[in-house]
Amino acid sequence: MTRTAxxxxxxxxxxxxxxxGKVRELYDLGNDQMLIVVTDRISAFDYVLEPGIPDKGNVLNLVTRAWFEVTAQFMQNHMIHCDIDQLGDIIVDKEVLRHRIMVTRKATRIPVECVVRGYVTGGGWRQYQETGMINGRELPAGLRKNERLPHPIFTPAKKNDVGHDEDITIAEMEAWLGEKLTAQLAEKSIMLYVLAHAYCEDRGIVLADTKLEFGFIDDEILLIDEIFTPDSSRFWAMDKYDLDIEIDSMDKEPVRTFLANSNWDKNSQPDPLPAEVVEETAQRYTQILHALFQEK
Ligand SMILES: Nc1ncnc2c1ncn2[C@@H]1O[C@H](COP(=O)(O)OP(=O)(O)O)[C@@H](O)[C@H]1O
Ligand SMILES: [Mg+2]
Structure with missing residues (x-):
């Protein structure tokens, strides 16, 4: 892929x-359809950072599209097509948007981030260290950071319109959305994670954890938003997976490291990203697209 502006x-x-949104813009196409445009914006802790990451939008959209194709036989999703030429006059500059758009069905969003974790890392590791649990779920004692869990676990978070997403227990989700819907979302999320984990493993990548979103159209549940992208998932290179060293994840890691070292208080607009951080991050996003979906 040649670098675009x-x-x-x-x-x-x-x-x-x-x-x-922080990354996407949604346009109404009428007829129960909408157009999702994925920009190159990058966010951290609910702040959109400056500048963006070149080609990030293309990568996220192409990765989501490819995963929707891979998983469609197991779970229906909101994608209709990604063909800009079908959109006629409503697009002002087709070449800029060519790989950044998806026409989808409009769904009523279920306001839960359906998180699946196969490994103890990130926020899950922090919870486990403090309580021995993740989202109220008891886990075996003595797990090490980044260790694989005996089974992938479903650890939902409530999407709040204002403020941060909030981790909830399965019991809290059941009380809120009902036992049936909770069980359906947990089962579908874990099934999709297991499928994607196996696909990634085949390509030398560990899918450590991920976040899925679902919506309703009438009484049918479908996958919406993005799926198994470097914004919604944590990918590790399998040949660098080693519990004795810090694992460098394949996505926003340069940005996280920069923010962590810049003494950012997480309550105000952070410093702009230096050019090297932008470049390194752009390369990682493109590498994931290739690692996952280029012919082997
Ligand atoms: N098919 C759909 N129907 C309704 N809402 C959707 C659909 N697909 C994605 N969304 C919503 O669109 C938004 C995508 O924009 P994004 O920039 O990722 O937003 P956010 O900043 O909320 O993460 C998300 O809030 C997501 O829940
Ligand atoms: Mg989002």
Missing amino acids: LMTAVDLVKAPLMYK
């Missing part, structure tokens, strides 16, 4: 804007 603001679609 940074695209962090969308001003190229003549359709009503439904939602402007």
Whole structure:
């Protein structure tokens, strides 16, 4: 993929804007359809950082599209097509948006981040160290950081409109959304994680954990948003998976390291990312696309 110009603001679609997220913009196409444009914006702790990461939008969209194709036979999803030429006059500059768009079905979002963890790491590791549990679930004693769990676990978080997402227990999710829906989402999330974990393993990558989102159309549940991307998942190179060393994850790690070293208070706009951090991150996103979906 040749590097394209940074695209962090969308001003190229003549359709009503439904939602402007931290990374995506959603446009109403009528007929129960919408257009998702994935920008090169990057966020951390609910802040959109400056500048963006060149080609990040293309990568996220192409990765999501490929995973939707791989998983469609097991779980339906919101994708209709990614063909910009079918959109006619509503797109002002087709070449800029060519790989960054997906036409989808409009769903009623279920406001839960369906997180699946196969390994004890990140926020899960912090919880486990403090309590021996993750989201209220008891885990075997003596696990080491980044160790594989005996089984993948479902650790949901409530999507809050204001403020951060909030980890909840299965019992809390059941009380909120009902036992049946909770069981369905847990079962589908774990099934998809197991499938993707095996696919990644075949390509020398460990899918440590991930976040999925689901929605309803009438009474049907379907996958929405993005899936198994470097923004929603933690990928490790298998040949660097070693419990005795710090694992460098394949995605936003340069950004996390920069922010951690910059004494950012997480309550104000952080410093702009230096050029080397932007470049290193751009390379990692592109590498994941290739590692996952280039012909072997
Ligand atoms: N098919 C769909 N129907 C309704 N909402 C969707 C659908 N797909 C994705 N979304 C929502 O669109 C938003 C995508 O934009 P994003 O920039 O990722 O937002 P956020 O900053 O909330 O993460 C998310 O809030 C997601 O829940
Ligand atoms: Mg999002």
